[in-house]
Each structure stands twice: as C-alpha cells, then as structure tokens.
Amino acid sequence: MSFRRAFVVAVALSASSLPTVLGADVQNAHLKLPRTARANQAKVVKIFTDAYQTYRRVAFGHDDLQPVSLTFNDGRNGWGATIVDSMSTMAIMGLDDLFNEALAFSSKIDFSQSKVDESVSVFETTIRYLGGLLSAYQLSGSKHQVLVDKAKQVGDKMAFAWVGNNSIPFGELNFTTNTPFIQTSNIAEAGTITLEWSMLSKLTGNDTYRQLAEKSVRQIASLTDPLPGLAAQGIDPSTGQFVGGYVTWGGGSDSYFEYLIKYPRLTLTDDPIFVSTWKAAVDSSIRSLARRSTVGNHLYLADFDDSGMIRNIGSHLECFHGGNWLLGGQLLNNQTIVDFALELVDACWNTYQSTATGIGPEVFAYISSNDLNGTFTGGDPPSVTDLAFYEQHGFYIFNGGSDYILRPEVLESNFYAWRVSGDVKYQQRAAQAIDSINTFLAVNGAFAGIDDVNSINSTKIDDTESFFFAEVLKYLYLTFDDPNHISLDHYVFNTEAHPFIAPPTPASFGGGTTTKPSPPGRPFHAVPGPLPAVSPNSFLPKQIVPLVHGTPL
C-alpha cells in the first residue's frame, strides 16, 4: 500500500521545497469511512456496555469479572482494574455516566497497600492503573486533578523498585514494606514505563519519574545485543546485565521495542538513542528474523534463541509489531518499513481468518523456506493434523497455545493499518472480528476467552481481562470512528491502549540520527535458499513463548 507515498511525491512535484514537512504524518490524509462503519461502531459500544454492566452487577470494585461463574477476582491487587482500565475507552465512546461513576471510584482508591496479599507488578500497575488514570485525565479535559494525584500516589510507591543506584527496576514489590522481590526481570517490564512515567513528571512537575524510567531504557540500549539492535529478553536489575540471549518480538520483550519509537514521539526528546535503537532493531529484524512460510508466503518474525538458532514461532502478543512498524515507518518516512509492516499485519490476520471461530491463537508456528534448521519449534513435531492445517493456512496452532484470552494485538495492528492505508479491507476484518466476538465469546451477558480458537464449541475461560475494555473494544471502536478523533498524529497510545496527547510532530522527527553502531553480536548464520529435508527434532525450545504480557521467564 503506497497511498501516502504517492501523495508525498505529488506534493513534492508541485512544491519541491516542502516535502519533508509531510515526513512525519502517520495517518493517511484521504481516509473515507465506508457506510457500514456507523452500524459496526454501534455494535462495539453494545459489547462494551453489556460486558461492563455485567461487571458492575456482579464484580464492581474488584479487578476482573468472571463471566462464566458470574463472580470476580482480584488478580491486579484489588484496586478495581477494570474500572480504571475502562475509563479512557468510556471517555472516547462518550459514556459520560459510566465515566463519572468510574471517576468517583478512582478518586478513592488507596494505593498505599495492595488489597490482597500479593506482590505489585511495576509493569502491569504502570500500564493499566497509572497509564489509565493519566489518559483519563487528559481525555476528560485535564480538569480532574484527583486522577493525577492518584497516579502520583501509585507512582511514588513504585519508585521503590529502583534499589540503590540500579538503573533497572525490580519487577515486583511488596507495597506493605516498600521492598522489591529480588529476582530477574525482562526488558518488557523494564522498558515499558517511559511513556507513563514521563507523563507523570510532566503533569506533576517532578522530573524524578521520567529520569528513573529513562535510566532503565538507556541501560538496556547500552548493552551488547545478541543480534545488532535486538536486546535479549531477560535482564537482572541487580547487575543491569542481560540474562541469556533470547530474542523475540513476543512476550517478555515486545513493548520495550514498542516504546523505543513511541517515547521520542511523545516527548520529542532530541536524544537520538531511542529512535536509533528502534531503527536498528527493525533493520536487524528484517535481516535476521524475517521468515516466509513455505505455504502462503506469509511474512513472520522468528525468535532467535540462546543457542543462536532460529525458532519459527509466533504469538498473538507479537502481532502488535505490524502496527508499531507502521507508526515508526510513517514517522521516519520509510516505505520499506511500512511495506514490511503491512505484510506482518496480513500474516497475523491470517491466523484469525483461518480458524473455525475467526479468532487467532495465543501461539502458532510455521515452516520457513529459508532455514535449514529451525523448521519445527515445538517439543513435539507437528502432528499429521497440524501439518494438514499448515498445508491449508501457512501456520499451525502451537500445541498448548490454542487459547484466546481477549487480547488486542491483531485488532490493534488492524486499526493502524486502516488509519495509515485507508484500505477498506481492514474495515471488513474488524467487522468480522465483531461477529466472532458476538458468536463465540458471549456468555451471561458478558464476554469470555476460549480454550480452543479452532473449535466452535470451545470451553470458555472464566475471566474478562481488563484489557478487553481498555484495548480490544477501543481499537475496534476507533477503527469505525471519524479518523480525526484520536488521530495517530495527535495521540500516542501506551501499550494498554491509553492515549496520551502528543505535541505536533516536527518535520525533522528522527532525522539526523545515526544508526546505533552494531556491537559484535554472537555469530548468526541466516541460511537463504529453499527448504531442504526437514529434521523434526533438530532443536527443542527451552521455553515456550511466555503466556502473559511481560511475564518474567
């Protein structure tokens, strides 16, 4: 899709002194919503209000609704995660009564202690609570100061995660004692706090939060990577060094890469380290991780493991990459990255459209045309059924990864693809997803995940994660909304889909930066050429892809 490029060229011809001014536009200037958009948008609002009303009825004040048993759980420290995480979506949908109720509730949350005797995750608390509060503040006219005060309260508690002179925060804290659990973290946890903490600094006038968050990312970016520009997944806050050398765009690493481009966009910092590290990561991924399936020629980003082997595995979590590359490719005016991104978006959508429910699995695998080794990624080689599925669809559902827990990433990238390209196929895909949600996930007036995306009679998972409200339904709603509402040229979304107001992008964004110098990585041999005879047990994964966003290994 090169709509935007054509536009830039046309302008350049008529006003050759101006073209770089357009370099930083993310959204397509000629989006035209189809007539079906309004009705689809109404369906999304109904899903939101049905699910939220059920939450209100049986779970209000608790973290999650359990929609099958019609009860609740407090898996996010009991502060009412669904309420806080839903507020920015309510503001965007114009659900004022629900927003005001949530505002009243949020203003009374006591973040000084966990309501249940469990550790507090710095990452989860940052992206859901702190990010949700600050986004709700901005989206409601920056007048409810209590939302900033509450964010500050929880931010001050989380600041205890930096011990001594450590650059990297520990991942989990005891809020009663203000002490961390001394354990290994990962780059997703340590690197997905810059948007929220810098916004907290901006809104409170205390720069410490920004400095802490930046210090963590700078430390990760300063290390010698397993592959140029591609940081390892594990990191030890005590030493500031990587643990192992596993490289992936999936869980445990994912949003570190995501924020490398979003943070400089939000803050317009003139320090080139963030943009140049993102560029290096993308460039290296194209060189070393990009793989095409032997069936369907789908484009995937493989994992690279501790022993230097490629693993042809993908995940729902990883499917944010298409949207993130679209954002960065547009900001940097790089059509190569945009074109790759649109192919990544297609491959992830293919995991949806290929299943019985029209929803994609948590983990999948594929057979690549350019690896001698690394064809099979599982402990078990693909079964006859897997191979038959692969022959039809160009991926197969990874053993143990057939579930869907209401994650957003595929629809998130679909939203970016729509706003960037204007191709109505993304409208159609979003509409199909609505049908799948209504047909296969509805239960008791609410919505649940399912254990098997390839079964129309799957058992349901008894939890409605708060990100269903924060992310899935927001991205779907905005796909069908006026593109000038929450434009990608005026807002930056945190990894939980909470939008922050961003200053106008300067024409020089990302310009003049040099690519991060490639440190001497460990040897890596990409093997181009056709697929030779397969050897099913050529390697076995040490770990299956982490199942939770940012879960420590």
Ligand SMILES: *[C@@H]1O[C@H](CO)[C@@H](O)[C@H](O)[C@H]1NC(C)=O
């Ligand atoms: C936090 O510390 C308090 C006081 O020592 C203790 O009672 C509580 O069990 C600890 N919580 C966790 C999750 O370790």
Ligand SMILES: *[C@@H]1O[C@H](CO)[C@@H](O)[C@H](O)[C@H]1NC(C)=O
């Ligand atoms: C800024 O926030 C940090 C982290 O909570 C805190 O230690 C410090 O006292 C605050 N500074 C001011 C001037 O309030």
Ligand SMILES: *[C@@H]1O[C@H](CO)[C@@H](O)[C@H](O)[C@H]1NC(C)=O
């Ligand atoms: C803390 O770290 C900074 C940056 O690495 C360094 O300049 C400073 O000397 C350190 N301070 C202490 C007390 O170790």
Ligand SMILES: *[C@@H]1O[C@H](CO)[C@@H](O)[C@H](O)[C@H]1NC(C)=O
């Ligand atoms: C665009 O990105 C690709 C992939 O990283 C890179 O090879 C190319 O040099 C970039 N183009 C420009 C003009 O920077």
Ligand SMILES: *[C@@H]1O[C@H](CO)[C@@H](O)[C@H](O)[C@H]1NC(C)=O
């Ligand atoms: C593939 O695996 C075989 C057997 O383990 C090994 O001999 C060969 O060097 C590997 N090839 C590549 C390209 O890694």
Ligand SMILES: *[C@@H]1O[C@H](CO)[C@@H](O)[C@H](O)[C@H]1NC(C)=O
């Ligand atoms: C699914 O369940 C329905 C109703 O219980 C039944 O009629 C149908 O045969 C089942 N389909 C499959 C594929 O199991």
